[in-house]
Amino acid sequence: MTESSKPKASETAEATGTTETAQASETTETTETATSKAPAANAGDAGDATDGAKAEAKAEANADAKAGGAGRPAPSRRALLGWGGAGLALGAAAAGGTAAALRVGSDVSPSASTGDAVPFDGAHQAGISTPVQDRLHFASFDVTTTDRAALVKLLQEWTAAARAMTAGHEVGAGAISANEELPPDDTGEALGLKPSRLTLTFGVGPGLFEKDGKDRFGLKARRPKALVDLPAFPGDNLDAARSGGDLCVQACADDPQVAVHAIRNLARIGMGRVAIRWSQLGFGKTSSTTPDAQTPRNMMGFKDGTRNIAGDDTARLDKHVWVGQKDGPDWMVGGSYLVARRIRMHIETWDRTSLTEQEDVFGRDKSEGAAVGKQREHDEPLLKAMKPDAHVRLAHPDSNNGVTILRRGYSFTDGTDGLGRLDAGLFFIAYQRDVRDGFIPLQTRLSRSDALNEYIQHVGSAVFAVPPGVRDKGDWWGKALFA
Numbered sequence: 001m002t003e004s005s006k007p008k009a010s011e012t013a014e015a016t017g018t019t020e021t022a023q024a025s026e027t028t029e030t031t032e033t034a035t036s037k038a039p040a041a042n043a044g045d046a047g048d049a050t051d052g053a054k055a056e057a058k059a060e061a062n063a064d065a066k067a068g069g070a071g072r073p074a075p076s077r078r079a080l081l082g083w084g085g086a087g088l089a090l091g092a093a094a095a096g097g098t099a100a101a102l103r104v105g106s107d108v109s110p111s112a113s114t115g116d117a118v119p120f121d122g123a124h125q126a127g128i129s130t131p132v133q134d135r136l137h138f139a140s141f142d143v144t145t146t147d148r149a150a151l152v153k154l155l156q157e158w159t160a161a162a163r164a165m166t167a168g169h170e171v172g173a174g175a176i177s178a179n180e181e182l183p184p185d186d187t188g189e190a191l192g193l194k195p196s197r198l199t200l201t202f203g204v205g206p207g208l209f210e211k212d213g214k215d216r217f218g219l220k221a222r223r224p225k226a227l228v229d230l231p232a233f234p235g236d237n238l239d240a241a242r243s244g245g246d247l248c249v250q251a252c253a254d255d256p257q258v259a260v261h262a263i264r265n266l267a268r269i270g271m272g273r274v275a276i277r278w279s280q281l282g283f284g285k286t287s288s289t290t291p292d293a294q295t296p297r298n299m300m301g302f303k304d305g306t307r308n309i310a311g312d313d314t315a316r317l318d319k320h321v322w323v324g325q326k327d328g329p330d331w332m333v334g335g336s337y338l339v340a341r342r343i344r345m346h347i348e349t350w351d352r353t354s355l356t357e358q359e360d361v362f363g364r365d366k367s368e369g370a371a372v373g374k375q376r377e378h379d380e381p382l383l384k385a386m387k388p389d390a391h392v393r394l395a396h397p398d399s400n401n402g403v404t405i406l407r408r409g410y411s412f413t414d415g416t417d418g419l420g421r422l423d424a425g426l427f428f429i430a431y432q433r434d435v436r437d438g439f440i441p442l443q444t445r446l447s448r449s450d451a452l453n454e455y456i457q458h459v460g461s462a463v464f465a466v467p468p469g470v471r472d473k474g475d476w477w478g479k480a481l482f483a
């Protein structure tokens with residue numbers, strides 16, 4: 001979050017009204033104990049801030065024409081059917097095809113090989129509950145144009161390009177265009193690469209609705225109440241250059257070059273209308289939406305994502321992730337809210353910490369990932385058996401009035417910091433139905449008392465409203481917002 005976007009204490013209290021409620025009506029004794037026994041280093045700064053706080057046809061035709069030629073191969077029919085996309089699954093079902101068993105919508109998390117294409121259209125944007133890919137390129141954009149029509153045109157162009165790239169096609173007239181006097185529409189580094197399960201997930205930040213007191217695009221009245229500026233949390237050391245943004249695109253793929261190609265091409269299309277504010281590369285997914293798969297490990301060596309929401313758990317997704325009809329606004333129904341935090345790990349300190357201390361910090365063992373006193377990774381945790389300030393004890397829904405988020409983060413290493421220390425950590429991404437009932441109360445508790453705080457620091461922050469999925473070729477990213 002930029003300094004200027006940080007809310008005043010009074011504003012924050014209002015914005016985060018649910019936080020106090022969540023804490024006051026604590027249902028378990030576990031967390032109160034945890035808070036009172038917080039390590040001194042965290043206890044000192046805990047409280048203050050948080051208490052006060054609370055060309056579409058052209059592109060397709062061209063890409064189709066190029067498939068099998070100089071361009072990237074078109075994904076096979078089987079590959080597309082295998083993903084259960086809304087229209088495709090219905091079509092296949094009607095035809096008695098093999099995909100008849102797959103459900104409509106992007107809640108479905110069928111397994112698929114890593115080269116396949118993920119359907120772009122759907123009730124929800126892909127890249128939230130769909131299976132997590134290995135690589136990330138996340139980009140936050142500042143809108144530089146002041147012209148609403150230019151912004152709308154950009155979003156239409158972005159949508160067409162995103163649809164093409166996620167299907168494994170080239171952008172526009174492609175990388176080897178007919179007119180050699182012009183720069184090609186596609187930058188070309190993904191030629192010959194498979195779709196790689198590329199998903200592009202689009203969001204809008206608070207600044208699109210209002211910036212410096214100005215209603216830039218006539219959208220101020222359409223800002224969702226749930227899209228609050230995040231309060232300052234104890235221990236935050238946020239870099240404005242790595243925080244905020246008017247628009248975001250989360251590109252996930254199993255091939256890093258495919259993810260990077262996607263962001264690069266969207267940025268290229270946006271020239272003169274948007275500029276990349278910051279971006280983050282990620283590897284080694286640190287959360288999964290497919291619990292049957294092996295749980296990935298984070299840079300601290302621990303299994304991460306054990307108790308995440310599964311991509312096929314529609315009941316929990318509806319309850320905790322998707323914006324419902326009653327929540328509003330209309331343009332967000334079926335969407336979600338994304339919180340991104342660049343969390344640096346003090347890796348060198350962690351690596352000199354005993355295994356016992358490491359396991360105490362999380363409340364899980366390093367080998368199996370089982371909760372304290374339990375044998376297996378997926379055994380139900382007994383919170384009282386953990387240290388009061390254990391990360392899992394504090395983050396568990398039972399310690400937070402049921403607060404539950406969908407985590408979708410990635411590890412990062414961005415070289416060294418000039419002092420011989422790795423600039424490494426977790427690029428934390430969480431999706432929730434309402435930030436005020438999700439990330440904010442959770443981070444309020446964690447920032448005050450988490451034993452993990454000794455080994456981490458939050459250095460970047462952003463929040464975005466992620467609209468529902470694009471329904472068909474007449475639809476585009478943000479269409480309902482601008483309607």
Ligand SMILES: C=CC1=C(C)c2cc3[nH]c(cc4nc(cc5[nH]c(cc1n2)c(C)c5CCC(=O)O)C(CCC(=O)O)=C4C)c(C)c3C=C
Pocket residue numbers: 298300302303304305306307308341343345362364381391392395396397405425426428439442443446456
């Ligand atoms: C505000 C929310 C959270 C932040 C920030 C966060 C940072 C963070 N977490 C890990 C490692 C692990 N987290 C684990 C569980 C877990 N973490 C959160 C929330 C935040 N984590 C939740 C809600 C949970 C699940 C709690 C539960 O239901 O039991 C785990 C354990 C395995 C798992 O369930 O995923 C690990 C490991 C790091 C390293 C980190 C910051 C760098």
Ligand SMILES: [Fe+2]
Pocket residue numbers: 391395
């Ligand atoms: Fe965590």
